[in-house]
Amino acid sequence: MRCKVKKPLVSIIIPVYNGSNYMREAIDSALAQTYSPIEIIVVNDGSNDNGATDEVARSYGDRIRYIYKENGGVSSALNRGISEMKGEYFSWLSHDDVYTPDKIQKQMETLSSDANSNEIVLCSCEYIDKNSQRLPDSKLQKYNHGEKLSREQAVMHITKNSANGCALLIPKTVFDKCGGFDERLRYCQDIFMWWKIFLNKYTLTLCDHPGVLSRVHDKQLTQTGVSLYHKDAYTIGIEIAPTFASESTEEYNFLYEYSKGEAIHGNREVVKLCLELAKDRKLFSFGQKARLRFLNFYGRIRPLIRRVYYRVVKGIKTK
DSSP states (O other): OOOOOOOOOEEEEEEESSOTTTHHHHHHHHHTOSSOSEEEEEEEEOOOSTTHHHHHHHTTGGGSEEEEEOOOOHHHHHHHHHHHOOSSEEEEOOTTOEEOTTHHHHHHHHSOTTOOTTEEEEEEEEEEOTTSOBOTTOOOOOOOTTOEEOHHHHHHHHHHHOOOGGGEEEEHHHHHHHOOOOTTOSSSHHHHHHHHHHHTTOEEEEEEEEEEEEEOOTTSHHHHOHHHHHHHHHHHHHHHHHHHHHHOOSSOOHHHHHHHHHHHTTOHHHHHHHHHHHHHHTOSOHHHHHHHHHHHHHHHHHHHHHHHHHHHTSOOOOO
8 A cells, every 4th residue: 555645735815914904714715725734834923903904813713823922023023924834835825915825736747757946836826906806917927847956057037037936936944054034134035035946056946827916005104104115125235235245147147137136226326336346346337337328217207107007007005
């Protein structure tokens, strides 16, 4: 008689702050996963909404593990969840986002048959509005299903395209090696974590399945925390830019791709830092420096373009 292979436990961690408006939909989508075994850990990051978030979470009883902590930001809530998780794999779900029912199952199926703790899976995602309706043409990007990216390719992919943190499936051992989310950061904790991970020689496997429905609404931090974003971006730049400079090659110019993204998002001080680092090692060509100057200009007017686009094309008011 064949022994049944025990499937890995996956921990879905939901950090929440004043999230009673959307968190029930998020928790329900986690409970509806076709994969098992899973555990769901909801971390209430000190909500101050007169107990509304607490009431929603407690209504699920023992179907979830519920933790209340003093407010410290998303990073601290994720780190608390990671410290409490029993699973072999970590999956983040924002309280205002939704998983499709087979998100975890599709990602587990994408793992190599000889998967080890160095393999991370990224699925695709789609956008929804405040009423949970899919936005037209909302799939973020098309992946080559099952494609495996090396450490260098993964760093370039994350730097060029970013990555929705909720779309990643990460072995718990990754955090044992790389540490947790940086609790100094209130906005950019995710991309900094992914850079730390992939610079530590982890590989990335792509899953072309829309496992995450990412909500766009005018109350989320990405719409209200622009000043926090610029502050966090500079904090990260001080640490990550020198690493990108030292590890850039002709084939994988991490510093240049990083500089482009920072310019587009209006982080001019970070771009200035990158230009100084590039000058020392002659990493940027004349054409690349010219493009960065143009992108710096675009970064100044991008917020206005973005507001007009979302308001006119998608009917969403943003900051």
